[in-house]
Amino acid sequence: xxxxxxxxxxxxxxxxxxxxxxxxxxxxxxxxxxxxxxxxxxxxxxxxxxxxxxxxxxxxxxxxxxxxxxxxxxxxxxxxxxxxxxxxxxxxxxxxxxxxxxxxxxxxxxxxxxxxxxxxxxxxxxxxxxxxxxxxxxxxxxxxxxxxxxxxxxxxxxxxxxxxxxxxxxxxxxxxxxxxxxxxxxxxxxxxxxxxxxxx
Amino acid sequence: xxxxxxxxxxxxxxxxxxxxxxxxxxxxxxxxxxxxxxxxxxxxxxxxxxxxxxxxxxxxxxxxxxxxxxxxxxxxxxxxxxxxxxxxxxxxxxxxxxxxxxxxxxxxxxxxxxxxxxxxxxxxxxxxxxxxxxxxxxxxxxxxxxxxxxxxxxxxxxxxxxxxxxxxxxxxxxxxxxxxxxxxxxxxxxxxxxxxxxxxxxxxxxxxxxxxxxxxxxxxxxxxxxxxxxxxxxxxxxxxxxxxxxxxxxxxxxxxxxxxxxxxxxxxxxxxxxxxxxxxxxxxxxxxxxxxxxxxxxxxxxxxxxxxxxxxxxxxxxxxxxxxxxxxxxxxxxxxxxxxxxxxxxxxxxxxxxxxxxxxxxxxxxxxxxxxxxxxxxxxxxxxxxxxxxxxxxxxxxxxxxxxxxxxxxxxxxxxxxxxxxxxxxxxxxxxxxxxxxxxxxxxxxxxxxxxxxxxxxxxxxxxxxxxxxxxxxxxx
Numbered sequence: 001x002x003x004x005x006x007x008x009x010x011x012x013x014x015x016x017x018x019x020x021x022x023x024x025x026x027x028x029x030x031x032x033x034x035x036x037x038x039x040x041x042x043x044x045x046x047x048x049x050x051x052x053x054x055x056x057x058x059x060x061x062x063x064x065x066x067x068x069x070x071x072x073x074x075x076x077x078x079x080x081x082x083x084x085x086x087x088x089x090x091x092x093x094x095x096x097x098x099x100x101x102x103x104x105x106x107x108x109x110x111x112x113x114x115x116x117x118x119x120x121x122x123x124x125x126x127x128x129x130x131x132x133x134x135x136x137x138x139x140x141x142x143x144x145x146x147x148x149x150x151x152x153x154x155x156x157x158x159x160x161x162x163x164x165x166x167x168x169x170x171x172x173x174x175x176x177x178x179x180x181x182x183x184x185x186x187x188x189x190x191x192x193x194x195x196x197x198x199x200x
Numbered sequence: 201x202x203x204x205x206x207x208x209x210x211x212x213x214x215x216x217x218x219x220x221x222x223x224x225x226x227x228x229x230x231x232x233x234x235x236x237x238x239x240x241x242x243x244x245x246x247x248x249x250x251x252x253x254x255x256x257x258x259x260x261x262x263x264x265x266x267x268x269x270x271x272x273x274x275x276x277x278x279x280x281x282x283x284x285x286x287x288x289x290x291x292x293x294x295x296x297x298x299x300x301x302x303x304x305x306x307x308x309x310x311x312x313x314x315x316x317x318x319x320x321x322x323x324x325x326x327x328x329x330x331x332x333x334x335x336x337x338x339x340x341x342x343x344x345x346x347x348x349x350x351x352x353x354x355x356x357x358x359x360x361x362x363x364x365x366x367x368x369x370x371x372x373x374x375x376x377x378x379x380x381x382x383x384x385x386x387x388x389x390x391x392x393x394x395x396x397x398x399x400x401x402x403x404x405x406x407x408x409x410x411x412x413x414x415x416x417x418x419x420x421x422x423x424x425x426x427x428x429x430x431x432x433x434x435x436x437x438x439x440x441x442x443x444x445x446x447x448x449x450x451x452x453x454x455x456x457x458x459x460x461x462x463x464x465x466x467x468x469x470x471x472x473x474x475x476x477x478x479x480x481x482x483x484x485x486x487x488x489x490x491x492x493x494x495x496x497x498x499x500x501x502x503x504x505x506x507x508x509x510x511x512x513x514x515x516x517x518x519x520x521x522x523x524x525x526x527x528x529x530x531x532x533x534x535x536x537x538x539x540x541x542x543x544x545x546x547x548x549x550x551x552x553x554x555x556x557x558x559x560x561x562x563x564x565x566x567x568x569x570x571x572x573x574x575x576x577x578x579x580x581x582x583x584x585x586x587x588x589x590x591x592x593x594x595x596x597x598x599x600x601x602x603x604x605x606x607x608x609x610x611x612x613x614x615x616x617x618x619x620x621x622x623x624x625x626x627x628x629x630x631x632x633x634x635x636x637x638x639x640x641x642x643x644x645x646x647x648x649x650x651x652x653x654x655x656x657x658x659x660x661x662x663x664x665x666x667x668x669x670x671x672x673x674x675x676x677x
Binding site: 016017018020022023026027028030031032033034035044045068069070073074075076077078081096098099100103104107108154155156167168169171172174175177178180181182185189190191192193194195196197198199 | 215218219221223225227229231238239241242245246250252255257258259266267285287288290291294305326328330331336337338340352353354355356357359360363364365366368370372402403406407433434436438456457459463464466467470502523524526527621622623640642643644645648
């Protein structure tokens with residue numbers, strides 16, 4: 001995973017509420033067996049709407065997306081995070097995110113920043129003309145107009161994002177603890193610890 | 201010594217914590233992992249690239265469902281038919297190769313046990329009360345219907361579970377959705393959950409695990425509970441569950457993966473101990489009167505856009521929240537609906553009865569009961585019934601339900617996810633409406649430009665008969 005500490009540049013002022021992952025990437029794009037190339041399908045239906053922000057050339061390649069409440073709800077498809085990455089987005093700002101999407105974003109090195117609605121509204125205004133700056137280390141969103149909005153992030157997620165850490169590798173280092181849990185389960189909860197496919 | 205009263209969710213959680221970090225993040229053991237073709241290829245690719253193996257293939261089960269066409273799987277000679285779409289064929293072939301390569305049991309498209317992962321899990325007894333169950337699919341919440349802690353995960357998490365049989369999680373908050381009273385005639389589990397989502401909104405359960413409580417869920421069949429828990433994610437909750445009881449035990453006993461003998465007795469004793477303790481508190485509670493729930497349909501493009509079938513299409517001004525007003529405007533425009541229109545005046549051209557929400561035998565029976573001796577309306581061009589698994593299909597055929605369905609002019613198909621998300625060839629044409637028993641009415645969900653109205657199997661069957669959204673109580677009752 002690519003470490004991420006700072007995102008700066010233009011932001012796409014999308015602003016829409018309850019954007020589900022079917023909107024981010026429709027199902028017919030999910031037939032791929034790789035992670036790449038999904039940017040073309042991102043927001044496919046929105047791109048058909050007249051005057052949509054994705055058609056505005058000033059936002060082409062913008063690294064930040066600003067959305068409304070409950071961004072990424074619905075399907076667990078990680079393709080939504082891959083599609084955003086493929087279109088160049090590495091930070092999403094919204095008043096709130098669905099639990100599954102924020103997890104998927106984090107695991108792909110996309111920073112999700114939750115801010116109160118009035119601060120998101122302010123950033124939507126700024127984004128129409130000016131760049132926005134997000135610093136993960138100081139947990140601060142700033143604009144050229146001296147706006148300073150602090151955001152919260154889980155310390156473990158912050159550590160992983162700053163260092164580009166691979167969670168699978170980190171967890172495999174705890175193989176002993178996992179093995180101990182399995183041994184305990186075999187005696188206490190044998191009906192969960194094994195299936196007819198289990199070979200001792 | 202004092203003991204703290206705990207909820208069902210907290211008890212299952214506590215039994216699965218492998219390690220707890222100072223910041224509250226826990227390494228949580230996963231008992232059962234279901235794998236399908238769409239969200240797993242990149243996970244297996246990740247394992248291969250890192251030279252890692254699957255830690256517990258015996259706790260993992262792979263079955264294709266999303267991409268499969270629902271037309272015949274074999275030709276007249278019994279040979280498997282090829283998949284026409286090359287991308288779907290490749291994704292299906294990738295799962296078929298990956299599962300055995302990593303030692304995982306694979307159920308093939310032509311096996312009787314094949315079906316939608318969330319139908320197969322409980323049906324095989326793979327999904328058990330008190331188990332932690334994951335799958336790369338948000339409707340994994342479904343398995344909460346047997347009292348499991350089950351939730352959807354992304355592909356990177358699929359890889360994490362394959363490699364370590366664990367996940368890194370923060371404990372969720374608890375939410376109680378209590379429905380008490382007596383459900384009226386024609387009001388099903390689907391109406392209950394649609395009504396609940398209409399009340400709490402699509403973000404109402406975000407950050408929470410829902411426990412459905414009250415006499416309505418206690419009296420509901422296990423299949424009804426699976427329907428309710430299935431759509432927890434539409435209410436924003438990653439998981440929803442109903443405490444296992446005698447009905448659950450009777451439902452599970454004797455299934456292929458269900459424990460037997462001494463293990464079964466041990467299991468039942470433990471499962472009973474998991475029920476929420478008297479005095480345990482929830483972070484959030486919602487109470488709903490069963491009598492307030494009517495046969496329910498959706499009118500918009502969010503699952504929270506629900507209405508009793510007797511209602512009218514709302515106007516944007518009916519909503520207090522400014523951004524919801526904007527969303528409703530966009531939604532009504534997409535749906536081609538005018539505020540004030542009676543819902544029962546809305547014509548449908550398509551009917552889909554199926555999906556992990558409503559494709560079990562009770563759902564097929566409910567649809568057949570309405571269809572029996574009736575014909576679909578002429579304006580309904582396309583109406584399909586897609587059983588949730590090959591075993592549901594066999595059972596329905598043994599009961600003669602397929603004949604009733606076909607005689608009514610609907611198509612009886614092979615199992616899969618089908619028109620719920622239209623990854624396979626089953627799509628609703630642009631601009632047309634579908635009375636659908638699936639779980640999402642999102643823009644474009646059933647095909648680009650498709651207009652979805654969510655409802656119960658009985659209500660969808662009623663719509664097939666009349667060609668418009670219909671109060672099923674007018675036909676049966």
